[in-house]
Amino acid sequence: MKFSKIISITLIIIMLLYIVLSSFEGLGNISYAGQNISIEEAERMAPGITSLVNNLRNAHPNYNFQFYNTGIDWNEAILREYQGHGASPKNLFNTSNSYSGMWYCPVCGTKNYDNGSLCCASMDALRYMMDPRNSITENSVFQFKSLEAPDVTYEDVVRVIAGTFLDHEECARAVVEASQKYNINGYYLVAKMLTEHGKNGSTLSNGVQVNGVTYYNFFNIGAYGNGVQAIITNGANYAASKGWNSKAASIIGGAEFAKSSYVGKGQNTCYYQKFNVVNTESGLFSHQYAQNILAAENEGSKLRANYIINGQVTGNHTFIIPLYSNMPQTAQARPSTATQNRISYETAVVTANGGLKVRSRQDINSAHIGSIPQNTGVKVLIRAASQNNGYYWDLVIADSSGLCGYVARNYIRKTGEGSNAGSSSPTEYVPSNPTPTPNPSNPTNPKPSTPTEVNETTLRIVNESLQVSANMTLADLKVKYPNAVVKDGNDKLGTCSKVTIDGKDYDVMKKGDVNGDGDVNILDTVAILNHIKETNKITNVAKLEAAKIKCEGSITVTDVVALLNYIKETTADLKIK
Numbered sequence: 001m002k003f004s005k006i007i008s009i010t011l012i013i014i015m016l017l018y019i020v021l022s023s024f025e026g027l028g029n030i031s032y033a034g035q036n037i038s039i040e041e042a043e044r045m046a047p048g049i050t051s052l053v054n055n056l057r058n059a060h061p062n063y064n065f066q067f068y069n070t071g072i073d074w075n076e077a078i079l080r081e082y083q084g085h086g087a088s089p090k091n092l093f094n095t096s097n098s099y100s101g102m103w104y105c106p107v108c109g110t111k112n113y114d115n116g117s118l119c120c121a122s123m124d125a126l127r128y129m130m131d132p133r134n135s136i137t138e139n140s141v142f143q144f145k146s147l148e149a150p151d152v153t154y155e156d157v158v159r160v161i162a163g164t165f166l167d168h169e170e171c172a173r174a175v176v177e178a179s180q181k182y183n184i185n186g187y188y189l190v191a192k193m194l195t196e197h198g199k200n201g202s203t204l205s206n207g208v209q210v211n212g213v214t215y216y217n218f219f220n221i222g223a224y225g226n227g228v229q230a231i232i233t234n235g236a237n238y239a240a241s242k243g244w245n246s247k248a249a250s251i252i253g254g255a256e257f258a259k260s261s262y263v264g265k266g267q268n269t270c271y272y273q274k275f276n277v278v279n280t281e282s283g284l285f286s287h288q289y290a291q292n293i294l295a296a297e298n299e300g301s302k303l304r305a306n307y308i309i310n311g312q313v314t315g316n317h318t319f320i321i322p323l324y325s326n327m328p329q330t331a332q333a334r335p336s337t338a339t340q341n342r343i344s345y346e347t348a349v350v351t352a353n354g355g356l357k358v359r360s361r362q363d364i365n366s367a368h369i370g371s372i373p374q375n376t377g378v379k380v381l382i383r384a385a386s387q388n389n390g391y392y393w394d395l396v397i398a399d400s401s402g403l404c405g406y407v408a409r410n411y412i413r414k415t416g417e418g419s420n421a422g423s424s425s426p427t428e429y430v431p432s433n434p435t436p437t438p439n440p441s442n443p444t445n446p447k448p449s450t451p452t453e454v455n456e457t458t459l460r461i462v463n464e465s466l467q468v469s470a471n472m473t474l475a476d477l478k479v480k481y482p483n484a485v486v487k488d489g490n491d492k493l494g495t496c497s498k499v500t501i502d503g504k505d506y507d508v509m510k511k512g513d514v515n516g517d518g519d520v521n522i523l524d525t526v527a528i529l530n531h532i533k534e535t536n537k538i539t540n541v542a543k544l545e546a547a548k549i550k551c552e553g554s555i556t557v558t559d560v561v562a563l564l565n566y567i568k569e570t571t572a573d574l575k576i577k
């Protein structure tokens with residue numbers, strides 16, 4: 001009796017959710033063909049760049065510049081970075097006297113993210129930080145330095161780690177070994193570790209015991225979570241899973257991760273690690289090392305400081321300068337701190353039946369970067385003055401997701417006016433230490449998800465099929481297969497996605513992910529119910545397997561109940577057998 005009641009209530013909830021959520025679509029991805037170009041061509045794309053380069057070359061004749069046309073439209077790059085408002089913005093800054101006013105995103109205003117002093121960055125701030133012409137200077141150019149060369153000797157490393165938590169012979173030798181083994185800049189490795197743990201180190205660099213063995217995680221890999229304790233536990237477990245039971249093992253293992261995940265994937269400068277405009281395999285504009293909009297600049301400065309210590313700043317350095325199509329004639333000026341970033345906007349609601357597609361430019365042929373569900377409120381930031389492809393393309397931000405992009409005006413209905421006062425009282429922020437310690441609630445490290453142990457109940461390869469449990473993520477998979485790559489580029493394991501391991505392709509079956517979007521949620525229960533009711537039969541073999549939650553022969557309502565229990569109990573996993 002109780003059982004059937006639960007099911008009928010559940011069915012009603014599911015049907016309601018189905019109506020609301022059926023408009024969701026996967027994010028579109030567009031591939032860009034980047035290429036190296038001459039300085040003359042770079043000058044045509046970004047006027048003024050030659051004289052900036054020549055200034056530095058005059059002072060440092062051994063500086064070598066490469067110019068790379070990303071193939072990406074400038075405004076599109078800014079838009080793709082200007083995302084996540086209200087939820088988790090891609091670009092944050094620490095408010096201070098130097099960073100206020102026009103640095104604030106006019107939509108988010110002084111809303112704090114994470115720890116109270118981080119705010120969402122404006123488009124002007126993005127234009128300023130991303131335009132290479134603002135950073136081809138003595139102080140900032142090292143954010144473009146190619147990280148693909150070892151570059152350091154043991155003595156060099158000893159000098160730069162003096163007085164830090166890395167000041168041990170074991171660490172210095174490990175940095176040199178790791179840099180040579182993975183052909184990766186040794187100072188960069190040092191800078192990364194100091195960024196993660198501060199000058200004096202922190203819990204994960206001092207070592208944490210797991211099952212009686214002390215493990216180290218010098219790069220904070222896998223160290224994320226809700227609260228300090230969760231961050232430490234996850235980071236320690238990750239280190240244990242990798243066997244990092246010595247400082248040296250952690251340094252060499254961390255370098256391997258940096259190489260296989262970033263430097264070896266085209267993200268071979270500090271700039272590219274912050275603004276991913278090159279690594280299509282891992283997903284452009286995602287797979288970024290930090291939310292801090294100053295991350296590239298800060299890490300480049302640390303790199304340069306190490307060369308200064310060793311008297312090598314004027315040596316042989318290769319800088320890779322990114323360029324975009326349709327860049328402005330002159331670079332964006334530094335956003336004013338005196339002027340407040342205020343905005344008035346219309347509010348509107350999406351009327352499109354089934355959701356409204358959001359595009360990266362005012363063009364029906366531009367990348368489809370997401371959808372806004374019907375009846376969702378939006379803020380209209382810029383109203384189009386003229387039509388393109390028969391539509392007025394207005395720039396909007398969705399209230400629910402913070403998704404920002406262009407939509408056809410026919411499919412939104414005006415509801416009113418709104419405004420944001422911007423930075424009325426920016427909070428003062430004074431760094432207490434020139435080497436910032438990582439903020440536990442906003443770690444800058446890459447985020448492999450909750451570690452799921454790889455064993456026969458969570459991972460199985462059958463011919464061309466890679467079967468994984470519901471909790472398994474790409475990061476977990478990489479524990480066993482470091483070269484594993486998701487081919488569609490969004491780093492998500494989903495049913496019917498393709499994963500390449502050591503050059504061989506596999507079709508993924510993820511238990512519970514029946515609709516193949518990579519997540520296991522209520523939409524998957526809807527898909528199973530539709531299959532049972534025969535309103536939308538599942539025919540795909542992988543999806544059928546994903547729907548067999550109870551791992552029994554046929555798919556029944558007990559699978560739906562089991563899946564609902566899983567969704568509710570986020571701690572358990574859905575095993576593959």
Ligand SMILES: [Zn+2]
Nearest residue numbers: 085105108120
């Ligand atoms: Zn914002």
